[in-house]
Amino acid sequence: MSDPTLPATPTTPTTPAERRQVAMAQPPLADADALLIESFLEAIWAENGLAKPTLASYRRDLQGFARWHNGRAGGLGGTDPAALYDYLQWRSRQRYSPRSTARLLSSLRAFHAWQVRRGARRDDPTALLEPPRLPRLLPKALSESQVEALLAAPDDSTDLGLRDRAMLELMYACGLRASELTDLSMGAVNLRQGVLRVTGKGNRDRLVPLGDEARHWVERYLAEARPRLAGGAVRDAVFIDGSAEALSRQQLWQLVKRYATGAGIDPQKISPHGLRHSFATHLLNHGADLRTLQMLLGHSSLSTTQIYTLVAREKLKQLHANHHPRG
Structure with a gap:
């Protein structure tokens, strides 16, 4: 079944940027659909306390479908x-990826389940949709020597370099998500006890030990660089930029890529989340148990944490193959 109202595309997009360009060429979002999406996001936030990135993904997915749907058959609510x-x-x-489509289906299912719960419709049109089969991708962790090179890459003789060193040390020492780092507030850092109070997915709080090395760099940053970066402005965010504004996730991404290049690491194979993967993998390699790792990472389910045992197992296989005489 095709729709003649859809804009024709002369070539098939091959990159995310080209796909976004095609998506934005769809008709503008109808006011009724925009209001319905925001009502859903407010309701699901109140019910489940979802994190900002998750809500942003839901909004983006639903707006994309609503633009494509273009108000036909009762708009988004009448899908x-x-x-x-x-x-x-x-x-x-x-050519959207299967992983992107799986996330879209999750957004659509959550939206239509909400519609059914509030009595706006009786049926769920997503009930018979099958999610795409996803390959099980193992998290990509850096080696310990690569992490050391990355952490040493910033020039800590400058204010921004000292900030970046403290930031990278903290991400690796505590296994933080990018949003957990950029959202970290001054009140969540307890240097005397050497712990962070981290607010993760679902607004769940957890306490994570800093470690001596990370505490040293955070202490230096807070005492030396941050006051000069703030310039007298009162800011709640721990990590701020040269304009005294909270560092964004996009800025963090760019910084990690830049320092990876300086450390001789392929920037295409690392992201801020890679330090979290490295934190988990290295802890397991040094004898940490899964339950402890689950608490430190803030996973609600142990099955999510168990993926790191596969990473450690693959590393052992590789070591055996490289070093055993009959490997």
């Missing part, structure tokens, strides 16, 4: 299964 199938076929032609 039928045929429209969803057509949209998935369109995304396939645009």
